Amino acid sequence: MLVVALALFDQEGRVLLQQRPPGKHHGGMWEFPGGKVEVSEKPVKALIREIAEELGLELDAAMLEPAFFAEEGTDPAIVLNLYTSRQPVGEPRALEGQDWGWFSLAQAAALPLAPMDRKLLSRFAG
Numbered sequence: 001m002l003v004v005a006l007a008l009f010d011q012e013g014r015v016l017l018q019q020r021p022p023g024k025h026h027g028g029m030w031e032f033p034g035g036k037v038e039v040s041e042k043p044v045k046a047l048i049r050e051i052a053e054e055l056g057l058e059l060d061a062a063m064l065e066p067a068f069f070a071e072e073g074t075d076p077a078i079v080l081n082l083y084t085s086r087q088p089v090g091e092p093r094a095l096e097g098q099d100w101g102w103f104s105l106a107q108a109a110a111l112p113l114a115p116m117d118r119k120l121l122s123r124f125a126g
């Protein structure tokens with residue numbers, strides 16, 4: 001299964017993270033916003049769709065830079081492709097009622113992060 005996510009940075013170098021809903025897999029843990037790529041969907045299009053659904057932000061493919069990936073050897077295996085964007089995009093809105101915030105890399109590392117998101121975050125710090 002392919003999942004795409006976004007590390008969106010603000011002007012101060014803080015990154016946007018959101019909290020997964022309780023009751024879901026890794027519920028209550030923090031993650032980069034994003035979601036599953038549907039069959040026949042282009043990964044960048046899936047990311048643009050997910051960010052619009054979750055945060056009400058209209059991104060453009062040209063704003064998205066492929067960064068790192070992480071994988072989990074579950075069945076089915078999950079590959080999480082992370083993109084970055086550092087362009088101003090306006091004020092996010094939590095359209096799914098989720099908690100979210102801007103965090104320095106140190107603040108982000110102190111949160112309870114979903115496992116692949118933690119691996120990906122560490123790539124920025126290192």
Ligand SMILES: Nc1nc2c([nH]c(=O)n2[C@@H]2O[C@H](COP(=O)(O)OP(=O)(O)OP(=O)(O)O)[C@@H](O)[C@H]2O)c(=O)[nH]1
Nearest residue numbers: 003024025026031032034035036072078114115116117
């Ligand atoms: N972001 C993230 N997702 C993970 C990790 N491990 C893991 O199995 N996943 C799975 O990857 C998928 C992420 O897609 P999603 O954010 O759209 O998932 P979701 O729970 O909203 O699922 P849904 O669309 O079926 O309601 C989920 O199935 C989630 O359980 C992880 O470490 N980080």
